[in-house]
Amino acid sequence: MKHVLESVESQFEMFQILNEDGKIVNEKDVPDLSDEQLKELMRRMVYTRVLDQRSIALNRQGRLGFYAPTAGQEASQLGSQFALEQEDFLLPGYRDVPQLIWQGLPLYQAFLFSRGHFHGNQMPEGVHAVSPQIIIGAQYVQAAGVALGMKKRGKKNVAVTYTGDGGTSQGDFYEGINFAGAYKAPAIFFVQNNRFAISVPVEKQTNAKTLAQKAVAAGIEGIQVDGMDVLAVYAVTKHARERAVNGEGPMLIETMTYRYGPHTMAGDDPTRYRTEDLDNEWEKKDPLVRFRKYLEAKNLWSEEEENKVIEEAKEEIKQAIKQADQYPKQKVTDLMANMYEELPYNLQEQMEEYKEKESK
């Protein structure tokens, strides 16, 4: 009788390229990115941090609706998205709006999504994605389907989906990775382990030492990566993508990260379940700080450059909010029109009723 848990778990080590001081600790895995690409990654992280700060402020002013803060998770979100191709298909969770934006969703639509306007969910031509999933884990089983579809179509693309640490407790999490594994479908499953499912710490979520090891049960590859290290997240995603399009099957990627803010802006108070010490510990790992140090040492980044990005972001956000404000209000009749391709009798009758109401 042989027990293997300990030996299996011990093999899941966190993959890292850039340490907290912005120093390369893993020379051989440094991704092949041009200076321009490195700067673009930094630009996107800075921009997204500003977007988060502005979104929180707008939410407090009552000018946004549902908002799940993203600060702290930039490397995890943007390092992974940066490794994707335009034709890849995204199935994000509710915190993963930044990936959609950098995949091409206009900012004003992201704001409309937050406000609960369906136009925020209308992916523009060329953005292959569904809008953020609310049911935890549902995107995982759908990703298996998109990936199988890509395989059947002979596409050299991947389905990419995101959930959090809490999501790994859902049945759909396992069904999704297991289905994709059984069909060797080109899917990449991200678990952004920010340590808390709203308030429940990951230690209470599972007895598994890592979430990446859950891949083993499905017979697929899994890896844990430093989710505050944008180069590591990028490199791992690139690798997973290559494997997947080469027919080597799906991969589960656990990014070790942290959200600085509350779960959402709808009344969550992290001081009820997190200590200041833990917050401080994670802020030292900040993805922007370490990447900035790395780029500054290479003479690729400066304070002026960063300020320029910040100002640009603020201006674009201002314009996007204006554009969102000017967009026609959503109507109940819009809703009715999108229930079926052709309206059944009950909706036809109700449509007339609501057209009348909305014309007043």
Next chain:
Amino acid sequence: MAQMTMIQAITDALRTELKNDENVLVFGEDVGQNGGVFRATDGLQAEFGEERVFDTPLAESGIGGLAIGLGLQGFRPVPEIQFFGFVYEVMDSISGQMARMRYRSGGVHHSPITVRAPFGGGVHTPELHADSLEGLIAQQPGIKVVIPSTPHDAKGLLISSIRDNDPVVFLEHMKLYRSFRGEVPEGEYTIELGKADVKREGTDVTLIAYGAMVHASLKAAEELAENGVNAEVIDLRTVSPLDIETIIESVKKTNRAVVVQEAQRQAGIAANVVAEIQERAILHLEAPVLRVAAPDTVYAFSEAEEVWLPNHKDIVEKVNSVMNF
């Protein structure tokens, strides 16, 4: 014209659409090599290959999610849920996800999925296999619920369901699978979804039913005819959306109606039909619209199911009450 059982007609419909449209995919637990536990997909994998007709791992939610994802890649998925009693495992995929796809994406995406499943009672299954849960799905806007009662209708309705660009839950009554044969045209034909069929014309009372209860209603109508009551029998065929026109037209003619369902009485399709009739035709009614339904318990264990299930005698009794009101 061929004489077929309903299960043969269903296989025929699947074959027709697999041939017609390369985007049609048929999958589920045991549907490949084994041809499905009821043999609905018998021979289809051999004919169309594993790419088109395939087994899935044993997980209903996964099957639902797989269908949604394949739909997003332009396929026309026809997943099978092995028994509709297992639908609770896939409720989020069906009611939470497929039904909302068109709306939540503002029309960018849709879910052209036909979820097939055996349902209904009277065949002595273990528990949680035989429930009539169509009301559960019919409550969900964004989905159509189709229930054939004859081999002919099964083929035409299934072809229409597969071609529909919205999700359809297509429920096949287990007792009807092999209980009789009927004429089924060769090749392709469609029956419009949302259209009821008058299975028997009559003048005195309208019986509104679907699935196996259509046959119980026809049997009741025969018995009633012997006593001089001429019943019209409407087979809804699609229980969501309803064919309100056919129902109301008939009630205006007969002035009396009984709605028959195999499901429990509470909060079902029949309740909705009754509500629509009284809202639209109350002044035409000579008597209250009554319901024949199973009692409001969970589905009976098989030893009790013969009594638990509504039958033609229950229908005759209710018709007599509306006739003598």
